[in-house]
Amino acid sequence: MKTKQLWICSAIALASSAAHAQSSVTLFGVVDLGVQYTKGAGAGSVRALSNGGLSTSRIGFRGTEDLGGGLRAGFWLEGSLNPDSGTGRATNTNNQPTGATTAGGLTFDRMSYVSLSHDSWGEVRLGHDFIPTHYNSIYFDPFNANGVARAGNLTFAGVGTGPLPTAITGSNTVSYWLPGKLGGVYGMAMAGTGENDSSVANSDDGNFAGARLGYASGPFDIAAAVTRSQFSSTAAIGNYTHANIGGTWDAGFAKFFALYNRVTVKLAAGTVRKNTAEIGAHIPAGEVGRIRLSYAVLDDRSDSGLRTAGGLARSGDDARQLGAGYVHNLSKRTALYGTYARISNKGEARYVVSGGAAPASGRSSSGWEFGVRHLF
Template identity: 40%
Template structure:
């Protein structure tokens, strides 16, 4: 804790001492909510972090090297704003730790970062992949030790330049460095112009083979899109996680409507499990669905109040929950999970 406090204390000082030729920014989000969840017959009320957006603090900067080149860095730590602890107990800069070289050729980025496959679907979730309405919670490792569902260590990434008439893309590779579940490669290609944004992504992670399987590849692909009609914005994605014969298909559709000083949001997610696990268990009927509704009221450009409610209908042996609260057990197979929250978010 002393080390974490010292690092945070240094952030403001480093930002203030930035030279004129460099741009250094201290940024963050503090998000806290009162939440009530019920899994099956068990319920709990608690104060939690990251109801509308993930709480975080970071430092980012660029330096003009001349000749059209820039160097950049980005350090970002996840926070449990309700307790003051870091969201990742094993590392401080758990959300991102990268250094980049940027130019007319695009960007070469090195370090820990989101994977292109995660960005390929999470960026289309109207609930910002946060809180009880989060639509990304259904993506699982399918019993493997894949450690790249959101981020990957030691990534080497290339990003297309931003002057390709709306076309954007990313290719990434991460060596496992001898650790199973961390070796990853993937990519994303998309088009964003005006109200339209559409992309496709695919990636593979090398994992430890499971008993009964003949493969060591965890595969994930998605298609996502959004379109802003001004009066309403539609967004969603379809994705598939696959290991051997075990597949998890997810379809999500979200709606965001400007309303008063904020926006109303509605999301529906359907989860379709199919095939067999390596041990031979049939998962064809372990499906689930989630309906989430919420409203964000903007007090200013940086501060908002919000409320969200969510309901998950589990079928057969599915046991998904709206909130992975370790103090609240998962529901028995086939039981529902519900949750609602009211919170405040401030960004800087």
Template identity: 35%
Template sequence: MNRSVLVLATTGVLGALSGNAHAQTSLTLYGIVDAGVVYERGAAAGNVTKLTGGTQSGSRLGFKGIEDLGGGLSAKFALEAGFNEDTGTLGQGGRLFGRQAWAGLGGRWGDLTFGRQHTPHFLLLDQVDPFGTGLAGASTNLMATVTRTDNTIKYSSPAWSGLSGELAYGLGEVPGDTTANRQLGASIGYAGGPLVLKVAHQRVENAIGTDSTRNTLVGGRFDFGMAAASLGVGLNRGTGAAESRDYMLGVTVPVGAGALLASWIRKDDRSAFNADADQWAVGYTYALSRRTNLYTSFARINNDPGAAYTVGNASEAGTGNRAFNFGIRHKF
């Protein structure tokens, strides 16, 4: 992410206070402010036009810190608050640091972090989606995922010749039952040069620790230079007989100072309802600078009988089966 950085680096004084002359601490302030106009059509309650915060990317204010502990070991943390600049309210249901809140240790062996964190499954979907799980073409309109989990212990490995992986365990914190409400996630794959190819899995136990939701995603992206192609296949199992398949094809084409985005997503519902749906989406982003860009996008969902999927964006679920949006995003 391009951002302006506020860094506080201390050496001598902190070293004397900590007893480590080589200790160094840095603090980074960063964020995104995103505002767009959204036209939603096809809702049962009627069409709506609104100003929305976080259309391409959820608006946020974040703090990251790292301290060198010596011997290749470091302490680190992240606190990230989501907000809606159209109303000035907090996002994520009013949580103070609803996007991220974790602390941990890092080294040559990887990172071990504790707190509210993104799931490996969502991180892969965001990586291969041409729309980055934002704008009207967000893959999350149809593709099942769990964005982030509370009470999570996560291990992220370093990359070895492009290969890396993650393991995540979210504690359910139910007295007398270690399986109730817990979540488990993992991913493994390759990212190097023009190629990204990974598989990720997320399992969510219910309140009594029996039935669960299981989502598996195989995702890939290859940059040919003149264009980048994306592919995603999701396998989903819910409680009871609920089952579905997700398929995504996407392309990103650099055009001048911007990029043309397009994707097709198919929801194949394999339950008794057979409530299938397709989404077609196109968009364009134009860079005014390294930190600021304009955007526009349109998406339409064709729902089969029994399906009621809506076109949302990075911060909203949407109300209708069609949406058009345009706006501006600034990173700092």
């Protein structure tokens, strides 16, 4: 009889615990593949199966546990995929060039964190996440930082034409996110570390901090962000600051986008400065279609002492990009899309459309892609 009573009491205790701490885990993802052709004037062309022309291919797991009193624990593990080759994407372990990995097995290069959140005081995350300025790059670019026409072809450029280690994501981070009930105000602050030994000369390399603050109400959404990363100055890298501001306005007949970026990198020989401005729109085309348009310009204002390989002032290495595309939704989960982009380079600039072949100095880069995206 005592044994039976013990089992009954244990069952009641477990049921009470489950009611108090409910949890859930979700598997989600995107598979996005297309046929792509890119050409670099004065160089060559590439025909390829492209990946992520509309949305980044990925697989992820997320979960929450209700701890009661408005408090929740959660986790998020999300990794990019290369479904054309069956591999995972590269990531960076310490926010420095030395921490770069190569594509291969699955890595949770997009998000990898554990969190505690509360309805009133917000959320704290620990792990790997997008940096504050990249959220603006995603939300205020008509191409959502994906495909041949992404604004990142210009805005991700640090010293050269590619991104620096902390331009998109950061490892070893702690971030705080404002709660969602602030009358349209939203924001977050983040700090990350390179985890270097304090006894080495470049012990601060890979350390960074940043913040994002925005306001969304009705058809308007606007946000500003800044991220500053520390690196010992060399010919290829140095203290890196990225600031941007962007916004959208949904006018009904079209949704308009604007994004302005300013990048500063303090090299040993001088300071690189790049300003990029983009405008664009989404225009409904029937009940299931959407036209996407964008125009971006990059103005290089680097120190006069910084020269190109040909001996010219690199401040003349400007560029402009035109992008146009169409998305046709077959369902809530599946869409067909097509995109075209062209970059016109000046001086000795060699900016290139995503996935493309690098052009000769000062020549154009162009490309198109047609693909299908499926969400699950």
